Amino acid sequence: MNDTIWTIELKIFRQRADAQRYFQTFQIEINPDEYVLDAIEKVWAFHDRSLTFRHACHHSTCGACGMLVNGIEKLTCITSIRSVTQNNGKLLIEPLRNFPVLSDLVVDTSSMFKALEEIGFNQVASLPSACLPYERKTLEHERSEYQRLVDCIECGMCISACPVSLTDSNYLGPAVLAAAHDASSQPLSNKILEIVDSRDGLWRCHNAFECSAVCPSNVEPGLRIMKMRQTVIAHRIKKLFSRG
Amino acid sequence: METNRLQKNITENVWLWLVKIIAGLGIVIFLTIHFIVNHLVAPEGLLSYADILRYYSNPIVPIMEAGFLIFAVVHSLLGLRSIILDLNPSTKVMRFVNPLLIAVGSASIIYGLWLLLVLVQRASL
Numbered sequence: 001m002n003d004t005i006w007t008i009e010l011k012i013f014r015q016r017a018d019a020q021r022y023f024q025t026f027q028i029e030i031n032p033d034e035y036v037l038d039a040i041e042k043v044w045a046f047h048d049r050s051l052t053f054r055h056a057c058h059h060s061t062c063g064a065c066g067m068l069v070n071g072i073e074k075l076t077c078i079t080s081i082r083s084v085t086q087n088n089g090k091l092l093i094e095p096l097r098n099f100p101v102l103s104d105l106v107v108d109t110s111s112m113f114k115a116l117e118e119i120g121f122n123q124v125a126s127l128p129s130a131c132l133p134y135e136r137k138t139l140e141h142e143r144s145e146y147q148r149l150v151d152c153i154e155c156g157m158c159i160s161a162c163p164v165s166l167t168d169s170n171y172l173g174p175a176v177l178a179a180a181h182d183a184s185s186q187p188l189s190n191k192i193l194e195i196v197d198s199r200d201g202l203w204r205c206h207n208a209f210e211c212s213a214v215c216p217s218n219v220e221p222g223l224r225i226m227k228m229r230q231t232v233i234a235h236r237i238k239k240l241f242s243r244g
Numbered sequence: 245m246e247t248n249r250l251q252k253n254i255t256e257n258v259w260l261w262l263v264k265i266i267a268g269l270g271i272v273i274f275l276t277i278h279f280i281v282n283h284l285v286a287p288e289g290l291l292s293y294a295d296i297l298r299y300y301s302n303p304i305v306p307i308m309e310a311g312f313l314i315f316a317v318v319h320s321l322l323g324l325r326s327i328i329l330d331l332n333p334s335t336k337v338m339r340f341v342n343p344l345l346i347a348v349g350s351a352s353i354i355y356g357l358w359l360l361l362v363l364v365q366r367a368s369l
Contacts, residue, residue: 167330203256206326229261236258 006032006087010043012051013094015101023092024048032082036074037065039081040093040105053105060216063155067105068094073157073214096160098169109156112175116154119195121179125150150182151217158211158221170200174211174221177202181224181231188235197232256326264322270315274308281305301367306360313356321349 007029015021026043037055044051056062058077065076069084070092085091099107127146158174159165165173172180172195180196196202202225209222281299282290290296299305325345333341 164330168332197258199255203258203261204329206330232258233262 002031002033004032005029006081006085006089008039008081008085008088009090010039011090011092012040012043012105014051014104016103021101030081032080032087034081035077036067036069036079036081036084036091036093037076039091040076051105052103061153063153063216066096066155066157066160066216068092068096068160073161075155075157075216078216096156098159098162098165098173099156107156109154112154112156112159112173115172115176116179119176119180119192120183121152121176122183123149125182151219152178152182153217155216157214157216158219161210161214163208163210164204164206168200168204171204172196172200174205174225177205177228178211178219178221178224181228184228184231188231193232193235196228197236202229202232256329260322260325264319264326267315267319267322270311271319274312274315277308278312297363297367299367300360300363306364310357310360313360314353317349317352317356321345 007027010026010028011023012026013021014024026047028039028042028047030039030042037058040051040053041055044053053067054064055077056064058065060075060078063075066073067076068074069076069079071094073096074084076093081091093105095101095105095107096109099109099111102108124147127148152175154175156175158178162171162174164171177196180192184192184196205222205225207222207226212220212222215221286295286299290299325341328338328341
């Protein structure tokens with residue numbers, strides 16, 4: 001990190017409970033190699049202690065600090081100031097879309113977590129099912145059973161970017177459908193089938209792939225939804241012919 | 245049971261999605277053939293009515309164009325239905341929209357096939 005200091009203007013979304021929403025502007029000095037989350041923390045520390053925002057790990061593991069930076073979903077702890085503005089430039093900071101705003105930049109993601117729980121999402125999975133189809137699986141000993149943390153950090157940014165979630169609040173959303181794909185690596189259970197092959201499930205996706213574009217962990221929810229569709233179609237066709 | 249039946253009217257489902265994808269694939273295939281034949285195979289292109297009739301005298305052409313017509317109508321109307329569903333219509337609205345789309349699609353296909361048969365008939369004279 002060099003000693004350069006930039007002056008930037010942060011325009012931050014503010015809203016308390018049911019009060020009128022508005023934008024508040026703050027001028028701060030910051031090293032351009034610092035991150036957007038650092039800038040927001042400076043605002044909180046030196047300008048307005050009432051600003052609420054969610055953060056924890058500061059290294060893209062917890063998924064708490066997802067926000068809209070200049071209108072695009074970003075994990076603010078790994079988004080450098082340099083990559084989104086310039087000296088004397090501006091930054092527009094808003095809460096994630098498609099979730100109810102609790103306060104300022106904090107949104108209520110409980111609907112996503114409930115759906116993830118219902119689908120049987122596991123944070124830890126066997127190596128083959130945790131990896132994407134094109135990822136190289138490194139198994140030192142073929143008989144060993146390796147496990148790893150799955151890539152999804154449950155930040156909700158995919159749901160925020162999804163155009164279908166914008167129009168239909170009941171749509172399960174990319175994170176949940178991608179989790180269903182993970183959970184369905186084993187034979188497709190009736191429970192998962194019932195959830196994903198439903199009115200608010202797989203078939204509402206318009207293949208915009210905005211979810212994959214904003215995902216900070218390369219989970220590729222869009223690809224996983226397509227794979228899940230293949231699985232469900234194969235299952236339905238098989239079932240259709242097995243009846244006769 | 246009645247609620248489930250009504251819910252199905254206002255949703256996407258596996259079979260409609262499969263039909264939409266197959267129709268989309270059909271459009272890509274037939275449109276490619278259509279462009280190649282029209283612009284590269286037909287001598288000097290199809291510029292006059294007589295050229296069109298001569299073109300339709302080949303039995304493969306009306307079959308291909310009929311397929312193209314059906315795939316295009318089915319794909320576009322299912323796509324339109326998806327867009328309507330994004331507007332969160334009520335069950336009442338969808339009970340009206342579904343038969344309307346089926347009627348528009350059927351009428352378009354029947355009219356298109358009738359035109360096709362007329363061309364084939366005139367080409368055979």
